[in-house]
Amino acid sequence: AQSVSQHNHHVILSEAASLELGCNYSYGGTVNLFWYVQYPGQHLQLLLKYFSGDPLVKGIKGFEAEFIKSKFSFNLRKPSVQWSDTAEYFCAVNPYTGRRALTFGSGTRLQVQP
Amino acid sequence: DAGVTQSPTHLIKTRGQQVTLRCSPKSGHDTVSWYQQALGQGPQFIFQYYEEEERQRGNFPDRFSGHQFPNYSSELNVNALLLGDSALYLCASSLKGNGETQYFGPGTRLLVL
Numbered sequence: 032a033q034s035v036s037q038h039n040h041h042v043i044l045s046e047a048a049s050l051e052l053g054c055n056y057s058y059g060g061t062v063n064l065f066w067y068v069q070y071p072g073q074h075l076q077l078l079l080k081y082f083s084g085d086p087l088v089k090g091i092k093g094f095e096a097e098f099i100k101s102k103f104s105f106n107l108r109k110p111s112v113q114w115s116d117t118a119e120y121f122c123a124v125n126p127y128t129g130r131r132a133l134t135f136g137s138g139t140r141l142q143v144q145p
Numbered sequence: 146d147a148g149v150t151q152s153p154t155h156l157i158k159t160r161g162q163q164v165t166l167r168c169s170p171k172s173g174h175d176t177v178s179w180y181q182q183a184l185g186q187g188p189q190f191i192f193q194y195y196e197e198e199e200r201q202r203g204n205f206p207d208r209f210s211g212h213q214f215p216n217y218s219s220e221l222n223v224n225a226l227l228l229g230d231s232a233l234y235l236c237a238s239s240l241k242g243n244g245e246t247q248y249f250g251p252g253t254r255l256l257v258l
Contacts, residue, residue: 074249075249077248
């Protein structure tokens, strides 16, 4: 069975600091990769996704993620965070074929201090 | 363009009772997936419906069942509620063949006392 690990459970940054959130998955085949964000009081929103092609994916609000196949990783980055980026971030994967259910990591709570 | 909607927003039940949660998919979507999100955890897949049939199922007991209607809306039913069923229940919709990007609703928060 596939699994997703997010090693940073709670991250606290000051505004303008750079962000990198780790995501590793275990699955032997081809996967689709996602980052979702959950702002306080709001529902899960898609931040970015990777299906194929350029392993560096750009998403909304200045976020990007890099797929490194050899490391089974899909880390999320942002060069300069804002207070409004305070949220919970979830990495998710689903296999390219067959069962398409999303498997989520346990999430990383990001707190940006003004 | 209406997104995914869910009802009710909150629900309080007692152990042993039954509950029905409802979901309307995003306009144009035909596939509905249900997830359970316990406090402090990531969502866990319950099952997925397409063409009014359960297509995939996660590691949840038979107390969890569902239905999809011809208009693609869906219901999640949970029987014999346990305290551990307290969670946020999320509905996600997608369009088969569109890379399976799933769009989530606001969820229904269920509290079992």
